[in-house]
Amino acid sequence: MRYDKGHKEATRRRILEIATRQFREGGVAAVGLAGLMTDAGLTNGAFYGHFGSKEALVREAIEAALEDSQRKIEASVASGAGLSGFVRDYLSPRHRDSPGKGCVAAALAAEVARHPAGTRTVFTTKVAEVLSLIGQHLTAGSPEERRSTAMSVYTLLVGTLQIARAVNDRLLSDEILANGVATVLRLIATAPNHAV
Amino acid sequence: MRYDKGHKEATRRRILEIATRQFREGGVAAVGLAGLMTDAGLTNGAFYGHFGSKEALVREAIEAALEDSQRKIEASVASGAGLSGFVRDYLSPRHRDSPGKGCVAAALAAEVARHPAGTRTVFTTKVAEVLSLIGQHLTAGSPEERRSTAMSVYTLLVGTLQIARAVNDRLLSDEILANGVATVLRLIATAPNHAV
């Protein structure tokens, strides 16, 4: 064969990697396959040797990016920084300013809601895993309370990052991030004391 | 003149109304001007008699939709349901399932972050007004604490609605919404007890 063993797999991985970055940076709709393939050092036609359609790529990109999120949480816990460390990274100006390397839920949740069922199902499965993972690393409360807190933490993280990114005023954006950190840490520290 | 006095203004309002709905339903990128104008009962060319560009329409649509949000908050407070009533409406399955009539921040925040400065500035100004409005209707805490709580409430509302919309599992989605209501109401009821 002309190409090394593993060459095609490496190319596929390269396309996927570039795609996950570009999708998060500009949104799925703004990424064209021709430009994506050029950035991968190939021509447009080669795309369909690796993926069945753009939507298939979107599914894989979302899956990969949400597995990345899980790895980040685990890395933070393993490093001793705990969930708090993850929260501080997540709501940092650095994360806000580099969406291409960041959370795919914050970048694409609204767009995912408008995608076909298969894509939404992948997203759903992986988000459920993230929620479960956050719940596992909470210390306060019963299992039900931890699940509940995990949801609050995750939605608050996503909402805070999104508003901080959309807002065009650095001071306000920084304030929103800092306030988000304080609120999430408070949620983590205290059991929810359920009324329901 | 061929047309009634006020005819053009009415047409403009009609285009704007349809656009705010379509933008929230499908995202800005998915809305084409030709289709929009057809839905308004006109042909594509007429658009530029009313708006300078698609982006100018986006700015006005975002502004109008965020003023709508403010009106909803005020209406809920005026009706005696208070902020809690607004929160329950915001995180209701009905709101989740009808994005076209709902919160523009939840529908478009990620997309706004990628739009030109002018659009982001409009968004920023109006979001700041919403935060201030929420703060005014909080009862617990100092003014600083109320501002802080308002931010947490708003970002939590937006994040919760988005994840609930993206998720493809009705039970999980409902659970996320219900959990969001409980958490937001808890935030509203208790002063944040700032650590910073």
Add this chain to the structure above:
DNA sequence: TGTACATCAGTGAACGCGCGTTCACTGATGTAC
């Protein structure tokens, strides 16, 4: 050892389509004289 063929990652032109925007034109009305 030499020749014919199979394999297969990638090429690049072409497809039909919809996009935002421009612009010469239409036609019903109001105004001027």
Add this chain to the structure above:
DNA sequence: TGTACATCAGTGAACGCGCGTTCACTGATGTAC
């Protein structure tokens, strides 16, 4: 009262462009005999 012109909301074709997808082809390699 009748005629010429100005106004102006809207028409609809055209512009250049990029989209996702298809497909006949290339060319370097491995395999068979």
